[in-house]
Amino acid sequence: MSADQFLFLLVAALAAGALGSALGMAGGIFVVPVLTLFAGASFPVAVAVSLISVIACSCASAPRFLTAGLTNLRLAVVLEVATALGALAGILMIGLVHEQILYGIFAAVLLVSAIQMLAARRARAPLPQDRIGERLRLNSSYTESDGSAVVYTVSRVPLGLSFMFGAGLLSALLGIGSGVLKIPAMDAAMRLPLKVSSATANLTIGVTACGTAAAALLAGNLNLSLAVPIVLGSVAGSMLGARVLVRVAGPGLRIAFILVLLVLAIPMTMNALGMQLGGHS
Amino acid sequence: MTTTASASAGDRALSRRIVALMRWGTLAASILLVGAAVLTWAGMASAASVAGVAGSGAFILLPLLRLLLMLSHFGRRTDRPYLGITALVIVLVLTSAITGMLL
Numbered sequence: 001m002s003a004d005q006f007l008f009l010l011v012a013a014l015a016a017g018a019l020g021s022a023l024g025m026a027g028g029i030f031v032v033p034v035l036t037l038f039a040g041a042s043f044p045v046a047v048a049v050s051l052i053s054v055i056a057c058s059c060a061s062a063p064r065f066l067t068a069g070l071t072n073l074r075l076a077v078v079l080e081v082a083t084a085l086g087a088l089a090g091i092l093m094i095g096l097v098h099e100q101i102l103y104g105i106f107a108a109v110l111l112v113s114a115i116q117m118l119a120a121r122r123a124r125a126p127l128p129q130d131r132i133g134e135r136l137r138l139n140s141s142y143t144e145s146d147g148s149a150v151v152y153t154v155s156r157v158p159l160g161l162s163f164m165f166g167a168g169l170l171s172a173l174l175g176i177g178s179g180v181l182k183i184p185a186m187d188a189a190m191r192l193p194l195k196v197s198s199a200t201a202n203l204t205i206g207v208t209a210c211g212t213a214a215a216a217l218l219a220g221n222l223n224l225s226l227a228v229p230i231v232l233g234s235v236a237g238s239m240l241g242a243r244v245l246v247r248v249a250g251p252g253l254r255i256a257f258i259l260v261l262l263v264l265a266i267p268m269t270m271n272a273l274g275m276q277l278g279g280h281s
Numbered sequence: 282m283t284t285t286a287s288a289s290a291g292d293r294a295l296s297r298r299i300v301a302l303m304r305w306g307t308l309a310a311s312i313l314l315v316g317a318a319v320l321t322w323a324g325m326a327s328a329a330s331v332a333g334v335a336g337s338g339a340f341i342l343l344p345l346l347r348l349l350l351m352l353s354h355f356g357r358r359t360d361r362p363y364l365g366i367t368a369l370v371i372v373l374v375l376t377s378a379i380t381g382m383l384l
Contacts, residue, residue, distance in 0.1 A: 006318070052337050059307045059343045063300040073292060073299075077351060077367050084373035091381045136362065172377075206344030211374040214341050215381020217334065224333035228317050231340065235311055 001225045009039060009229035017057055017237025019257055026054040026177030026205050027234055029113060032106065033264040036271070041226060043099050047175030048216035049227045051209045053234040054177045058205040060235045065199035069142045072196055075154060076203045078136060079185075082161040083178075083208040086168020091212055093173060104272035106174050110265040113180050114258045126191050127155035142196065152193050160190040164204070172212045177205040295354045299347055306346070310339035345374060 012034045013027070020027030028050040035046035065071045133139055133154035141151040154160075163185030167178035179201065186197035216222045313336030320329035348371050355363040 001321075003322075052340055055344060056307070056310070056340045059303050059310075059340065062303040066296050066300045066303075069296075071296070073296060073351065074363065077348075077363065077370060080348075080370045081366060081373070084370050084377065088373055088377045088380065091377050091384065094381070095384065203347075207348065207370060207374060210341050210344045211377025212381055213337075214374075214378035215384075217337055217341060218378065218382045222334075222337060224317065224330060224337070225321070227337055228314050228321075228333055231337070232311060232314050232318070235307065 005039070006229045009034070009226065010233040012038070013053060013230040013233025014237040014240070015233075017053075017234035018241035019237075019260070020177075021057065021061055021238040021241030025113075025179040026057045026202075027237065028054040028174075028176035029110065029179070030260065030264070031230060031234070032175050033110075033268055035226060035230070037264075037267050039226060041223065043102055044094075044221065045223050045226070047173075048213065048222050049230050050175035051171075051213040051216065052222070052227055053231050054171075054175070055206045055209050055213060056231045056235045057238040058177070058202055058209075060238045061202050062206075065202060068199070070195050070199035071203050072138065072140050072154075072192075072200045073203075074136065075138045075140075075192075076200050078138065078157070079160065079164045079200070080204050080207045082164035083168035083171070083204055084211065086165040086170075087172040087208055087211050088168075089165075090169040090172025091215065093169070097173065100272050100274060102173060103268050105170070107265045107268040107272055109170065109174065109176065109180050110261045110268060114261040114265070116180065116183060117254055117258050117261070126153055129153045130155045130157050132157040140196075142193075150193055152196060153191075155191050156189050160185045163189055168208050171205075171208045175209075177201075178208070291354070291358055295351065298350055298354075302346055302350060303343065306339065306343040310336050310343070312336075313339060345371070348374070 013031060016027040016030035016034065020030065031050040031053050032043075032046045035041040035049060036043060039046075041049070062071070129139070130153070136157075138154035138157070139152065140154075141149055143149050163181050167181040167185065170176060170178045170181060182201040182204070183197070186192045186201055187194060190197075192200070213222075313332050317329045317333035317336055320326075320332055348367055352364065352367045352371065355367055
């Protein structure tokens with residue numbers, strides 16, 4: 001790989017990680033299109049590299065959320081049962097789903113993410129206590145920076161688990177963190193406070209992706225020349241994103257994010273329709 | 282600063298251990314990947330490949346190590362439901378890795 005290519009991938013991953021982390025995502029949704037459309041990678045190669053990058057973003061962001069007391073560790077591990085099961089189902093489906101269909105699903109995920117971003121996340125009224133949530137001691141609280149305590153209950157755990165199964169499945173097939181399903185699962189279905197939802201979803205990304213990523217590494221299917229710049233760029237971007245980008249860009253960031261998602265959806269849709277864009281190594 | 286008011290002291294200790302694991306683990310894995318890039322440019326392809334696999338592997342291991350930390354925490358507290366749930370997640374992740382490798 002030339003120095004120019006290395007730099008291009010590093011900068012692209014840095015932008016993906018920064019944009020993603022500023023808006024509560026892992027950035028995999030940008031990494032796969034960048035690799036397939038601009039780096040000549042085949043879909044499975046891009047998925048393997050992207051999975052390592054989303055794990056890296058999750059690990060890099062986790063300390064910030066944990067230190068702030070926003071991550072609900074018990075809820076995370078409960079949800080990981082569903083995401084890990086979904087990922088296992090996704091692994092069993094790899095090879096059975098045609099690449100054009102995967103491009104189609106990816107394009108749909110990009111469009112749904114753009115719509116979600118357009119609608120903006122909003123806090124919803126809490127629901128009555130869930131028996132499962134109570135039995136598993138999932139209800140918790142955190143303290144805001146102004147010192148006020150926010151007590152929350154975890155509702156509709158089975159519905160949340162169903163969404164999380166889908167998130168795991170998508171993660172294994174598409175190499176993404178699956179914020180597209182995790183956000184509705186935690187915000188709308190389980191009615192968690194937005195900060196808790198983002199922090200807990202971030203932690204679950206690593207476990208969701210690590211089985212599939214380990215399989216790719218152990219089977220020798222990980223393209224290291226692509227992985228090194230992508231992962232390093234993603235880590236740097238995810239650490240910069242939340243600290244710098246939000247303050248600098250303000251509401252314009254959301255519009256930029258939507259535009260990038262829509263622009264990337266076009267070539268991914270064309271690939272789904274059999275108009276081969278990008279190389280295949 | 283925000284703190285989890287209702288979390289037990291034990292859970293807060295677990296949280297601190299996970300923070301340390303993620304911080305130092307991310308740093309170590311990133312250093313290995315920077316090493317891989319430097320070795321590639323220096324023309325040492327096989328050493329670069331070893332560093333790249335080690336760095337990527339370190340990132341993959343971090344979530345699994347986090348689960349093992351949680352397993353040991355719940356085990357010490359004889360929190361049987363969470364001991365079982367965490368063990369199940371570990372089994373599912375390992376099954377995924379083995380299945381994916383064999384397919």
